[in-house]
Amino acid sequence: MSTSSPRKDPADPRLRITVRRGDITVQDTDAIVNAANSALAGGGGVDGAIHAAAGPELSAACRELRRTVLPRGLPVGQAVATTGGRLPARWVIHTVGPNRHAGQTDPALLASCFTSSLDVAAELGAHSVAFPAVSAGIFGWDVEEVARIAVDAVRGWRAAPQTGEATPAQATPRQDDVGIAEVRFVLFGAAEESAFRRAAGE
Ligand code: AR6
Numbered sequence: 001m002s003t004s005s006p007r008k009d010p011a012d013p014r015l016r017i018t019v020r021r022g023d024i025t026v027q028d029t030d031a032i033v034n035a036a037n038s039a040l041a042g043g044g045g046v047d048g049a050i051h052a053a054a055g056p057e058l059s060a061a062c063r064e065l066r067r068t069v070l071p072r073g074l075p076v077g078q079a080v081a082t083t084g085g086r087l088p089a090r091w092v093i094h095t096v097g098p099n100r101h102a103g104q105t106d107p108a109l110l111a112s113c114f115t116s117s118l119d120v121a122a123e124l125g126a127h128s129v130a131f132p133a134v135s136a137g138i139f140g141w142d143v144e145e146v147a148r149i150a151v152d153a154v155r156g157w158r159a160a161p162q163t164g165e166a167t168p169a170q171a172t173p174r175q176d177d178v179g180i181a182e183v184r185f186v187l188f189g190a191a192e193e194s195a196f197r198r199a200a201g202e
Contacts (some may be wrong), residue, residue: 016182017154017200019192023054024186028088028145030126031081032186033117035134036094038073046188047139050092054085058092061085061195076104077112079120091124093117096133107125107149112136114153121180128182133192143192147185154183 024032024046027049034050039041042051051058061082074080079095095113098104102135113134121129131150135141185200187193 014179014181015154017151018182018184019193019196020184020186021188023049023053023188024130024132025049025087027130027186029128029130029182029184030089030125031091031093031121031124031128032084032087032089032096032130032157033079033132033134033169034092035095035132035137035139036074036174038075038096040070040074040094040124043138046132050087054083054087054092057083057085058100059157060185062094077109077116079113079116081120081124087096089130091121091126093120093129095134097139097141100135100140104139110141110146110149111153111156115157118154118157118183127180129180130184133187133196135186136192143195144199146193146194150185151196151199 032050035046037047042048042059042062065080065082070080074094074096076096076098079093081091081093084090084092095117098106098109098115114131117131118129133143133146134150136143136146183195187196
């Protein structure tokens, strides 16, 4: 079962925040965000699910990024785009959440995952983006905290892409001024869904 409840976000009337229970790999948004690791090597959780559903083109794109623009990996809090491979989404935007188990407890790092991903999405020309609960699984953050940080970060983000920051992306960037119309949080479990609905004020 998946439910959706669109609402206009007070901070930016052009940007709708929606919360949905379901599997992020089947979302029809232009881009989906992956809770990746710095090596972009695939893994468990949502990362494993996205790699499995996208197929080998995604792993090849990640390897190419490591070989070229990210030889030292993707830093925590940053984001980078690849093809979506076989996914319905055209792009996967990989971000690395802070790992609480490794002592990474700074909320700003987690907020940066969401804003950096939106910057990349805007640069690509995506109009809709789906996010999982980054860092709320293997990386050990409390989902209530993740939900608050995520919603605040999206509300605080402004649609204009940041200038002067080259973002490595394998897909060809497309500049337009339509901007991102929908940010969809896609949660696997009921508790996660409730946390995000509360954070979004539903
Ligand atoms: N759709 C939506 N949400 C999902 C899905 C799915 N298909 N699968 C899991 N979730 P996690 P992290 C939820 O562990 O904490 C990987 O090994 C899950 O229930 O995927 O950022 C990476 O390679 C949870 O609420 O990401 C990294 O090494 C949320 O997604 C590390 O795990 C995030 O859980 C990243 O850990």
